[in-house]
Amino acid sequence: MKSILIRTFGGKGIGYGHFYRCLSLAKAVKLIDKDIDIIFLINQDLKGLLDNIGFNFIVSNNLKEDSEKINRFGVNLFIFDAYLGDDRYLKTVKEKTKLMLIDDNNDIYDTSIPDIIYNGNIHAEKLGYSSDGNQLQLLGPKFLIMKEEYWNRGTNRNISKNGILITTGGTDEYGISLRILKQLKNLGSKIKVIIGPGYKDDYIKKFEDSVTDNIKLIYKPNSLKDHILSSKIVITAGGSTIYEVLSQKSIPIIFSLADNQDLICNELSNMGVKYLGKYPDINYLLLEGIIKELLDKGVNENNKIYDLVDGKGAKLVAGRIVEEIYL
Structure with missing residues (x-):
């Protein structure tokens, strides 16, 4: 069985946008391939939002513990949606598994590091993302991950x-x-x-x-x-x-x-x-x-x-990353 580990944060002072974006993507992946195991790696403030949702999750506030989780679950893809890491963190993850970075402004990380870079904002294609040509780039509003209720325009x-x-x-x-x-x-x-x-x-x-x-x-x-x-x-x-x-x-x-x-x-x-x-x-x-x-x-x-948006982005992104997992 293929598995995806999603690391994100949310709560007071951070907001909940990163979490809900990841949750929508997880639901879209399950629609395409219900056999892919998806585990959320979240901070304590998000625990109540994942109770009774149907996804497994681990509560951990410490990014330094993520490598151990990747090893434990034999992860095929690690999805990171947070502003709290650094380039060293991304490189460590990539050494262990395929890495997808969910980004907003190309202003925090070296975005050539991940195997997959995502930015669904209207300005994404103007931000100058660069790679060696092997990176899967999912950029612009046609890839915008919206909540499930918006999928049908x-x-x-x-x-x-x-x-x-x-x-x-x-x-x-x-x-x-x-x-x-x-x-x-x-x-x-x-x-x-x-x-x-x-x-x-x-x-x-x-x-x-x-x-x-x-x-x-x-x-x-x-x-x-x-x-x-x-x-x-x-x-x-x-x-x-x-x-x-x-x-x-x-x-x-x-x-x-x-x-x-x-x-x-x-x-x-x-x-x-x-x-x-x-x-x-x-x-x-x-x-x-x-x-x-x-x-x-x-x-x-x-x-x-x-x-600008048609609601289909979550399924489009999910399809592309599922293909990437099975390569």
């Missing part, structure tokens, strides 16, 4: 889009959602706010104290898809959620929380998406004018930004 035409959705992902360490809400709560529009699994209790209480008739709090949803689909405007960070917004043809307003989101925001801003800036310099005062303008215009479903 298309929106429900019977659902009416209205109101505004605010989300910062699983966490909100900088209090951005609350500042956005306070800026918009008097507009009169219906507003939904996603309360992520990493939100602290005292922070949630501040939202609950701010609720009025036009504001609804969505607590730790298993999926954002229906909330995105039913919203005319979605205010979100420039991470993986932005692609979910585009797939459902809602209007995005974006901001950046970290360096790894800057390139996505820059590309989309050049394509006409409204951009509020990067933390700590997010310009909340722009919001009211932007919202009024976008509500007046409505959704232009023919905008080319909605053609």
